[in-house]
Amino acid sequence: MTQKKLIAAWEHALREAGDPLASEREFGHLAERLAMVTLAGLTPSADADQAGQRLGRMLAGAHLTAPKAVGQAMMVLAGYAPDVGDVYREDQLVRMQGGLAAGHAEAVQRILLAQQESIHRASAEARDAVAQALADSEARWRTLVDQAPVGIAIADVNGNVLEVNSSLQRMFGYSLEEMRGIRVEEFTHPEDSDEVWDQYADLVSGQLEDFRTEKRYVRKDGSVVWTNLSVNLIRGPEGEPAFQVAVMEDITDRRELQEKLRHEATHDPLTGLPNRVLFLQRLDKAVADPGPEDRIAVLFIDLDGFKFVNDSRGHIVGDRVLIAVSERLSEAAQASGAFVARLAGDEFVALLRGDAGADTPDFAPMQVAEDLLAALKQPLKVTGQLPVQVGASIGVVELAAAGANSAEIMQAADLALHAAKEAGKGRVVEHDPKRKAGQLTRFQVAMQLPGLVERGELALVYQPLIRLEDGGVHSVEALLRWNHPTMGSLSPDMFIRIAEENAAILPIGRWVLNTACADLAVSNWPAVNINVSVRQLYSPPFLDDVRRALDLAELEPSRLRVEITESVVMNMDDPEPMGVLDSLIDLGVRLVMDDFGTGYSNLAALRRLPWHELKLAGTFLEGTRSGRPWSPTDQRVMKTLVDLAHSIDLLVTAEGVETAEQDAQIRSIGCDVAQGWYYAMAEPVAPAAVPPPSHRRPARVDPTTAPTPVLNQTPNQRRTSPNTAPITTIHVPR
Numbered sequence: 001m002t003q004k005k006l007i008a009a010w011e012h013a014l015r016e017a018g019d020p021l022a023s024e025r026e027f028g029h030l031a032e033r034l035a036m037v038t039l040a041g042l043t044p045s046a047d048a049d050q051a052g053q054r055l056g057r058m059l060a061g062a063h064l065t066a067p068k069a070v071g072q073a074m075m076v077l078a079g080y081a082p083d084v085g086d087v088y089r090e091d092q093l094v095r096m097q098g099g100l101a102a103g104h105a106e107a108v109q110r111i112l113l114a115q116q117e118s119i120h121r122a123s124a125e126a127r128d129a130v131a132q133a134l135a136d137s138e139a140r141w142r143t144l145v146d147q148a149p150v151g152i153a154i155a156d157v158n159g160n161v162l163e164v165n166s167s168l169q170r171m172f173g174y175s176l177e178e179m180r181g182i183r184v185e186e187f188t189h190p191e192d193s194d195e196v197w198d199q200y201a202d203l204v205s206g207q208l209e210d211f212r213t214e215k216r217y218v219r220k221d222g223s224v225v226w227t228n229l230s231v232n233l234i235r236g237p238e239g240e241p242a243f244q245v246a247v248m249e250d251i252t253d254r255r256e257l258q259e260k261l262r263h264e265a266t267h268d269p270l271t272g273l274p275n276r277v278l279f280l281q282r283l284d285k286a287v288a289d290p291g292p293e294d295r296i297a298v299l300f301i302d303l304d305g306f307k308f309v310n311d312s313r314g315h316i317v318g319d320r321v322l323i324a325v326s327e328r329l330s331e332a333a334q335a336s337g338a339f340v341a342r343l344a345g346d347e348f349v350a351l352l353r354g355d356a357g358a359d360t361p362d363f364a365p366m367q368v369a370e371d372l373l374a375a376l377k378q379p380l381k382v383t384g385q386l387p388v389q390v391g392a393s394i395g396v397v398e399l400a401a402a403g404a405n406s407a408e409i410m411q412a413a414d415l416a417l418h419a420a421k422e423a424g425k426g427r428v429v430e431h432d433p434k435r436k437a438g439q440l441t442r443f444q445v446a447m448q449l450p451g452l453v454e455r456g457e458l459a460l461v462y463q464p465l466i467r468l469e470d471g472g473v474h475s476v477e478a479l480l481r482w483n484h485p486t487m488g489s490l491s492p493d494m495f496i497r498i499a500e501e502n503a504a505i506l507p508i509g510r511w512v513l514n515t516a517c518a519d520l521a522v523s524n525w526p527a528v529n530i531n532v533s534v535r536q537l538y539s540p541p542f543l544d545d546v547r548r549a550l551d552l553a554e555l556e557p558s559r560l561r562v563e564i565t566e567s568v569v570m571n572m573d574d575p576e577p578m579g580v581l582d583s584l585i586d587l588g589v590r591l592v593m594d595d596f597g598t599g600y601s602n603l604a605a606l607r608r609l610p611w612h613e614l615k616l617a618g619t620f621l622e623g624t625r626s627g628r629p630w631s632p633t634d635q636r637v638m639k640t641l642v643d644l645a646h647s648i649d650l651l652v653t654a655e656g657v658e659t660a661e662q663d664a665q666i667r668s669i670g671c672d673v674a675q676g677w678y679y680a681m682a683e684p685v686a687p688a689a690v691p692p693p694s695h696r697r698p699a700r701v702d703p704t705t706a707p708t709p710v711l712n713q714t715p716n717q718r719r720t721s722p723n724t725a726p727i728t729t730i731h732v733p734r
Contacts, residue, residue, distance in 0.1 A: 007035040009079055013072035017064055030062055038077065041096050048092035052077075052099020053106070060107030070104050151227070151248040157204045157241045159184040171227075171250050173220035189216040189224060200231070206241045209233050214251065226255040268342040270319055271326035279341035279349055283406045286353055290401030295354045297365035297398040299338070300413035301329070301372065303346035304391040304425040313385065321388050322346065324380040332375035336368045349413070353401070369394045369428040393420035397431040445495050448484075449504040453511045457483050460515055461682035465529070465653055465675045468666070474653075474673045475527035475561060478516040479682050480508070492531075500533050509536045510545050517553040517560065529561040529592060537564075537577035546589065557588030563615070565594050581609055595655075597641060606648060614645045618656020618676075621665070630665055639669040646670065 011031035034055060041051020059069050077097050151168030155161045164179050172179070172187065196215055202208040210232040216224050227248040236242035266278035274282075286296050303325065310318040326340075329348055333340045339351040350372065354363025373394055379387035395416025397409055412431045420429035452458060462476040482490040499505040512530055520528040536542050550557055562584060585591055590612040597617045606614075620638050624630045638654075645652045654666040657676030666674055 003035060003039060006038060006076075006080065007031050009076045010034040010038075013076045014062075014064070017066065017069035017072040030058070034058060034073075034076075038080070038096070042080075042089060042092050046092070048095040049099040052096035052101075053103030054099075055096070056100040056103025056105070057107040059100075060104050060111060065108045065111065070101055073100055073104075149249075151246075151250070153179075153246045153248070155184055155244050155246070157244065159204070162243070168248065171219075171225055171248065172217065178220075187217045189218055192216070203231055203233050204241060204244060206233065206235075214255075224252070225250060226252045268326075271323050271342050273326050273330070273348075274339070274341040276341065276343045279339070279343070279351065280406060280410075282339055282351055283409065286351065287401050287404040287406060287409075290404075292402060294401040295363060295398065296401040296404060296409070297352040297354075297363075297368075297396065298409050298413040299350040299352070299365060299369050299372065300395040300397075300410075300417040301348040301350065301392050302394075302417055302421070303376075304393055304421075306346040306390060309388060309390065313388075317382060317385055317388075320382045320385070321380055321390060324382060324388075325376065325390065328375050328378075328380065329372055332372050333368070336364075336371075338368055365396050365398045366428060366430060369396050373426075373428055391426045393417060393425050394428045395420050395431065396428060445490075446498045446502060449495065449499055449502065452482065452504065453507045457485070458508065458511055458515075459483055459684060460512065460519065461684045462519070462525075462528075463675060463682040464680045465673050466679045468671060468674055473526060475529050476525050477529040477563075477675065478512060478519075478531075480512055480531075481684075496533075500535050503535065505533050505535050506539055509533065509542075513545055513549045514552070517549040517555055520559060521553040521555060527559040527561050527590070529563050531563045531565075531594065534565075534577065537580045543580060543583050543587075546584065546587065558590055561590045561592050561613070563592045563594040578609075585610055592653075597637070606644075606650070611650055613651045613653060613673075614641075615653040615655055615675075616641060616671070618654075621654070621656050621658075621662050624659070624662055624665065630661075635665070635669065638666075642670045 007028075008031075011027050014027045014031055014034075037051055037054050037058070040046055041048045041054075055073060056070070059065075059073060074097055077093055077100065080093060148165060148167055151171045152165045153161055153168055154163040161179050161182050161184065164176060169176060169179065174182075192215065196213055199208065199211040199213065203211060210230065212228075212230045214226065215229045216226045219225055228251050230247045232245045232247075233241055234243040234245060266275060266281075267273065268275045283296075283298070286294075290296070306318070306321070309321055322342075325346075326342060326348070329340050329350070333350055336352060340348065341350075342348050350368070352363060352365050352368060373392055376390060376392045379389050382388050395413050395418070397412040397416055399409070416429050416431040419432075420427050423429060459481045460478045461481055462478055464476050465474040466472070467474045480492050480496070482495055484490050496505065496508075499508055509532065516528045516530050532542075546560070550560065564581070581591065591609065592613040592615060593606075593611050594615050595617040596614050597620060616638060620634050642652050651672045652670070653673040653675060654671040655675050657663055657666060657674045657678045659678060662676070663674065663678055
């Protein structure tokens with residue numbers, strides 16, 4: 001066989017035993033090498049056995065490791081026919097075939113051993129890598145768990161603690177060794193709700209996979225820690241409950257802050273007493289679901305004269321007084337179990353509950369109110385101050401809790417408190433349903449005061465002040481009326497005091513000033529008197545309002561007379577109202593002290609301000625009505641006041657003259673001017689001229705029923721209005 005045929009034979013064998021996807025070049029190159037080794041091994045001097053082994057190794061090295069490859073190689077060698085009779089060559093072929101088989105087997109074995117070693121080495125390396133990765137993972141997990149800001153614990157389903165992290169140890173105050181083996185129940189707060197334990201039982205039994213709740217535990221030192229708890233169930237290989245993992249966030253600070261905020265929202269920051277919010281919650285709860293015999297009482301407490309404490313000693317001392325009052329009330333209410341709260345300012349309230357069908361002798365609201373009042377009558381000790389004396393007025397409402405309404409209870413208690421104030425303060429008044437209607441009218445008035453001027457419901461009527469010497473008109477007093485849309489014409493005593501309390505007096509007073517000046521400008525009156533409240537004197541725009549009204553009406557300031565009640569003199573030490581009065585006098589306005597002789601008469605006030613006139617209170621003449629004789633005491637007092645006023649050049653006016661006897665009496669003591677129904681009634685419109693005096697006495701008419709004037713006219717319109725009417729005929733005896 002030639003070399004070329006031998007190469008072709010090897011190439012054919014390789015194709016039969018090798019990879020069918022191998023390239024032609026790979027088969028041809030290997031076939032050439034195999035043919036060269038075969039020819040070389042058949043030379044006389046060659047070692048045929050070694051050549052065969054080399055052929056086997058070459059086949060194995062070419063990844064021809066299957067038995068088929070050896071068979072194909074054997075066929076190639078068997079097909080090489082030596083010359084006939086060439087025994088030597090035939091022997092070499094046999095030995096070459098044996099070497100090929102041995103070499104191939106040895107090479108395949110080495111390859112397999114190498115592969116096994118590689119696999120073993122790779123497996124070992126993989127095991128090591130897995131073990132290292134697992135160790136690293138466990139280390140990272142332990143570090144993560146130990147450094148976690150939340151507490152983590154693992155326990156079995158029986159509640160025995162197995163593992164805890166550092167955060168949980170610090171949270172509970174135990175070491176790891178102390179916590180291991182302790183049952184979960186030993187940390188539980190005794191006041192835990194049953195709901196938490198029901199969830200826990202469901203979890204360890206496998207009915208729940210997890211649950212979350214806010215829960216408190218007891219630390220090692222006995223203190224309480226609040227946690228945001230999350231518990232998860234870990235199941236075993238068969239799905240049975242095996243472990244429980246608890247994650248706890250310490251929320252103690254947050255809970256304390258929430259409790260603090262909740263306390264601040266329901267308690268007064270100054271006194272520490274429950275505030276209006278908490279009191280109304282308690283009251284609503286008391287009336288929400290009462291028993292058939294349950295009784296309820298509310299005591300509305302308001303300090304008397306507390307404003308004087310603030311004004312005289314300052315608000316810091318005032319706050320200390322309120323603190324002392326709250327302590328005094330709380331102490332006095334302990335015996336009755338009354339719930340005391342501060343509503344606002346100097347207003348306090350107490351709630352009493354009782355069962356009228358049971359033996360509850362302590363449920364005596366009026367007695368409790370008297371006890372509270374008595375407690376407040378004792379001087380209060382205030383740090384760094386002399387003892388402070390305050391009083392109080394208390395309104396009490398008691399009723400059955402069933403069917404009661406919180407808002408109506410508070411309204412009734414407030415009405416009773418107002419009744420106590422009006423009755424002279426410093427007393428306890430129980431709510432009277434019969435009194436409610438009249439008091440509600442007062443509240444209705446207060447609600448409708450805002451916008452009164454804008455709605456055009458105000459009107460002025462004018463009553464002359466008569467000179468007793470010649471019967472001429474000294475001036476006219478502007479008297480205010482409210483033409484209420486449903487209640488009719490209301491006199492000032494029905495709404496002025498309320499207006500002064502809620503500052504509605506300021507726009508009302510401004511309207512009176514402007515209207516009176518405008519009406520005076522279109523009349524031939526000598527002057528007009530207007531009443532000014534204390535609150536107006538404290539209003540910064542008041543002086544500008546006076547100047548503006550005089551300028552618009554083109555009036556001499558002396559034709560405007562401002563009447564001030566003598567209660568103003570109680571603030572003689574306050575520079576603000578006194579400065580306003582001084583400025584009015586400098587402007588040229590005449591100053592009249594009204595209702596002198598009532599309330600707090602202060603003779604020093606006659607010296608402090610340059611008054612022009614003094615009006616004696618009509619109460620001095622009340623005792624002479626219905627034909628009764630004049631009290632000698634009242635006569636001497638009035639005579640003394642008139643002489644005193646004359647001694648300092650004051651003109652004296654007597655108010656409330658309604659009879660001829662009273663006219664004679666005021667003349668006898670030397671009064672200069674008189675005012676009253678005896679001379680003339682108040683008229684609702686400005687007169688064009690003042691008629692001459694007449695001896696005809698007019699019929700007595702209630703001024704509150706006077707007809708409504710023409711409203712919303714400008715001063716020029718009023719000057720030419722054909723509706724202008726004269727004042728009722730003036731009756732001045734000679």
